[in-house]
Amino acid sequence: MALPESRTLSLIFKYVDDHVLNYIELLKEAVAIKSVSCSPHLRDDCITMVKWLHCKLKALGVEAEECDVGTQTLPDGRPLRLPPVILGSLGNDPSKPTVCIYGHIDVQPAAQEDGWHTEPFNLTEIDGKLYGRGASDDKGPVLCWLNAIQAYQKQELPIPVNLKFVFEAMEESGSEGLEDLLKQRKESFFQNVDYVCISDNYWLGKDKPCLTYGLRGLCYFFIEVTCACKDLHSGVYGGTINEAMSDMVYLLSRLVDKDGTILIPNINNDVLPVTDDERRQYQEIDFSVLDYKTELGSPSLLHKEDKTKLLMSRWRFPSLSVHGMEGCFSDPGTKTVIPRKVIGKFSIRIVPNQDPIAVEKAVVDYLNKEWAKRGSSNKFKVSMVHGAKAWVTDPRNSNYEAAIRATKRVYNTEPDMTREGGSIPITLTFQEVTDKSVILIPIGACDDGAHSQNEKLDRRNYIQGTKLLAAYLYEIGKMGK
Numbered sequence: 001m002a003l004p005e006s007r008t009l010s011l012i013f014k015y016v017d018d019h020v021l022n023y024i025e026l027l028k029e030a031v032a033i034k035s036v037s038c039s040p041h042l043r044d045d046c047i048t049m050v051k052w053l054h055c056k057l058k059a060l061g062v063e064a065e066e067c068d069v070g071t072q073t074l075p076d077g078r079p080l081r082l083p084p085v086i087l088g089s090l091g092n093d094p095s096k097p098t099v100c101i102y103g104h105i106d107v108q109p110a111a112q113e114d115g116w117h118t119e120p121f122n123l124t125e126i127d128g129k130l131y132g133r134g135a136s137d138d139k140g141p142v143l144c145w146l147n148a149i150q151a152y153q154k155q156e157l158p159i160p161v162n163l164k165f166v167f168e169a170m171e172e173s174g175s176e177g178l179e180d181l182l183k184q185r186k187e188s189f190f191q192n193v194d195y196v197c198i199s200d201n202y203w204l205g206k207d208k209p210c211l212t213y214g215l216r217g218l219c220y221f222f223i224e225v226t227c228a229c230k231d232l233h234s235g236v237y238g239g240t241i242n243e244a245m246s247d248m249v250y251l252l253s254r255l256v257d258k259d260g261t262i263l264i265p266n267i268n269n270d271v272l273p274v275t276d277d278e279r280r281q282y283q284e285i286d287f288s289v290l291d292y293k294t295e296l297g298s299p300s301l302l303h304k305e306d307k308t309k310l311l312m313s314r315w316r317f318p319s320l321s322v323h324g325m326e327g328c329f330s331d332p333g334t335k336t337v338i339p340r341k342v343i344g345k346f347s348i349r350i351v352p353n354q355d356p357i358a359v360e361k362a363v364v365d366y367l368n369k370e371w372a373k374r375g376s377s378n379k380f381k382v383s384m385v386h387g388a389k390a391w392v393t394d395p396r397n398s399n400y401e402a403a404i405r406a407t408k409r410v411y412n413t414e415p416d417m418t419r420e421g422g423s424i425p426i427t428l429t430f431q432e433v434t435d436k437s438v439i440l441i442p443i444g445a446c447d448d449g450a451h452s453q454n455e456k457l458d459r460r461n462y463i464q465g466t467k468l469l470a471a472y473l474y475e476i477g478k479m480g481k
């Protein structure tokens, strides 16, 4: 017999509150696995991470498959096995709706010498903050799902929906192999999916929960310049050749100006004009420019005190960032070398209506022209290593209504409706293969420091996030088929 509404969720919430230490232990185990997808030497750890999660899912009764998605080709031409993707199912009751959940268990690189105050792969709690690489992006949120399901089971309450799981360990490296797998399984695994939910982004502030209906896409580029067959002594050879590094600095300086304007012609051609309605929506968002500036520790912001301009720059206009360089000297000290070959790395966050192929063409044409202007005798190559479209949806549907109700139950407040400046390349594919509503329910706060030093997840967000996802499943269950 079904329990009264308030009783079901209060039993779940009590179970969650009573098991906080177990959840933290579980997250500690997950963080300890160095599943850095962009580091080829850590590929085995990514595979270990998949197997670890598979084991935890099995313990919850999930029927899960590790799907082989082939190999990737490294920039030097070597093949490298991709970590398998987990596809899992729990429940098959035709009277219940089916929710498909996606998350990722790979992480960005991290090293204590980069400025971490704790060891990044050893989850450490300080003042209610759980520090560790992947705590917020995205191991913590993935574990919130597992914790929520376990709470239903331990309280012997029926899970109100059927569940499908898609968990990958390559999201931070362009989700290689995943799109093809999802397309192949469109008519089988995804056939009965009614809703899609992803927890892999962050609140806009530290206190107020959000629901997210848009993401920027990402086009990632490598520029390669080679000037010699080996590194050279700058005293012996300096002044006799065009140097790769100087060429690279010139090219990188031609990408974006000091106001953040991208210098590549035609790059903004397909960006949609801002509507009055959109402008109104941005004005209503609860966001403190001052808090944002303080959190970043930046001397000034590009758009000064203008909240709408700042948020639009993060969410609905493209931006270009220069990330780093392979092959050059970056240690402390004064090595006097001329690097033989350098690879400069930059990316452009793209927005709805922009096509990665058109962006690639604009970038390659422009850099070829800039290279010709430079007149260097060196070898030059530019390539887009991955390109993913942006995603935006209309949030006025039952998926978002259920999540709004769940948020109110847990946080006692109406969530803000946000877009996200980051990218989750596979989101659009989920929408295409299911033809159903996709929602993003962020778990972590704006200051979690995803991709940065001292990434953390607040204990409160982890625990309330577990309740939030349990309540979301409950609210979706109430929608019926």
Ligand SMILES: C[C@H](N)C(=O)N[C@@H](Cc1c[nH]cn1)C(=O)O
Pocket: 137, 138, 171, 172, 173, 174, 200, 201, 218, 421, 422, 423, 424, 425, 450
């Ligand atoms: C928003 C999400 N948690 C995330 O961090 N996504 C990455 C995706 C990525 C990285 N390289 C390629 N894709 C991001 O937005 O950088």
Ligand SMILES: [Zn+2]
Pocket: 104, 137, 138, 171, 200, 201
């Ligand atoms: Zn993520």
Ligand SMILES: [Zn+2]
Pocket: 108, 137, 172, 450, 451
């Ligand atoms: Zn990330």
